[in-house]
Amino acid sequence: MNEEQTHRIFFPVKNYNLNATLTSGQVFGWHQQLEGWEGVIDSKWIRLQLTADGLQVETVTPMHEVKWLAHYLQVELDLEAVLSTFPPDEPMQAAVKACYGLRILRQNPWECLASFILSSSKQIVQIQQIVKLLSHRFGQPVAVPRGHEARYSFPSADRIARCSEKELRACKMGFRAPYLKATAQQLTDGTVNLSQLDRMGLEAARSVLLDLPGVGHKIADCVLLFAFGFSNAFPIDVWIRQALEELYFDGRTVTQGQLQEYTVNHFGPYAGYAQQYLFHYRRTIKHL
DNA sequence: AACCAGGACACAA
DNA sequence: TTGTGTCATGGT
Numbered sequence: 171m172n173e174e175q176t177h178r179i180f181f182p183v184k185n186y187n188l189n190a191t192l193t194s195g196q197v198f199g200w201h202q203q204l205e206g207w208e209g210v211i212d213s214k215w216i217r218l219q220l221t222a223d224g225l226q227v228e229t230v231t232p233m234h235e236v237k238w239l240a241h242y243l244q245v246e247l248d249l250e251a252v253l254s255t256f257p258p259d260e261p262m263q264a265a266v267k268a269c270y271g272l273r274i275l276r277q278n279p280w281e282c283l284a285s286f287i288l289s290s291s292k293q294i295v296q297i298q299q300i301v302k303l304l305s306h307r308f309g310q311p312v313a314v315p316r317g318h319e320a321r322y323s324f325p326s327a328d329r330i331a332r333c334s335e336k337e338l339r340a341c342k343m344g345f346r347a348p349y350l351k352a353t354a355q356q357l358t359d360g361t362v363n364l365s366q367l368d369r370m371g372l373e374a375a376r377s378v379l380l381d382l383p384g385v386g387h388k389i390a391d392c393v394l395l396f397a398f399g400f401s402n403a404f405p406i407d408v409w410i411r412q413a414l415e416e417l418y419f420d421g422r423t424v425t426q427g428q429l430q431e432y433t434v435n436h437f438g439p440y441a442g443y444a445q446q447y448l449f450h451y452r453r454t455i456k457h458l
Numbered sequence: 459a460a461c462c463a464g465g466a467c468a469c470a471a
Numbered sequence: 472t473t474g475t476g477t478c479a480t481g482g483t
Contacts, residue, residue: 342481343479345477346466389465
C-alpha cells in the first residue's frame with residue numbers, strides 16, 4: 171500500500187534465516203510488522219523482508235551506496251564455510267539443523283555495548299523495552315514512511331553521558347544506570363576509543379572492554395562477537411553454561427575456567443557462531 | 459506468588 | 472582462581 175514511499179534494495183543471498191538472526195538475542199531493536207522486520211540502523215529506518223532468493227531491504231531515503239548495509243547484515247559471509255568448522259557432535263549438528271541460516275550481524279559498537287550493559291540479569295523482552303524507552307526519550311527521530319509510527323535512533327554516548335542517573339533509572343534499567351552513564355562518559359571524554367578494537371587482537375580488545383564500568387567477561391565477549399567481528403569470542407551466560415554442562419559434561423557443574431578452556435578448544439575458529447546457534451537452539455526448541 | 463532473568467562488583471576464603 | 476550477597480525491575 172505504501173510501495174511508492176520507500177526505496178528498495180535487493181541482496182541475493184541463500185541460507186539467510188532472518189527470523190532466527192533477529193530473535194536470537196544478539197540485537198534488541200528490531201520488531202516484526204505485517205510488512206516485515208523494521209528497525210533503525212545508524213539513524214536510518216530500515217524494513218527487511220525475506221524472499222525466495224534473497225533479502226529485500228526498504229529505506230525511506232534513496233541509498234547511493236549499500237556497502238554499510240551489506241556489512242551490517244553480513245550477506246556476503248560464506249555461511250557454509252563457517253558451519254563446516256563446527257564440531258560434528260550430535261548437539262552441535264542438531265542446533266545447526268534447527269537454526270540453519272542464522273547469522274551474526276555486525277552492529278554499531280556503542281549501541282551493542284550499551285545494550286549489553288543493560289542486559290545483565292534481564293530477560294530479552296525487558297532489554298527490548300529498555301532500549302525502546304531510551305531511544306524514544308534520548309534518541310533522534312528518524313525519517314519514516316508517511317503515516318508510519320515515529321521511530322528513534324539509539325542515543326549517542328554523548329547524550330547518555332549528559333543524562334542524569336535519575337533519567338536513566340526512569341527507563342527501567344535499575345542498578346545498571348550508573349554503569350551505563352559511567353561507560354558513556356569514558357567514551358565521550360576520550361578515555362577509551364572503541365574505533366581501534368577491530369585492529370587489535372582478541373585478548374587486547376577484550377581487556378579494553380573489561381576496563382569499562384558494568385562490563386565483565388560475558389558482556390565483553392558479546393560486544394567482541396556482535397559488533398567487532400571476533401568470531402571466536404564465546405559469551406558464557408546462564409543458558410550456555412547449563413547447555414554445555416548438560417551436553418558436554420554429563421550434567422556435572424564445572425568451573426568457569428574449565429568451561430572457557432573447553433569452549434576455545436572444542437568449537438574452533440568460529441566458536442562464537444557455534445555459541446549463537448546453541449544459544450538460540452536452546453532457547454527456542456529447548457527439548458532435553 | 460515465588461522465582462529468576464544473555465551479570466557485574468566488592469569482598470571473603 | 473572460585474564462592475556469596477547485593478544491586479532494580481518485571482515476565483512467566
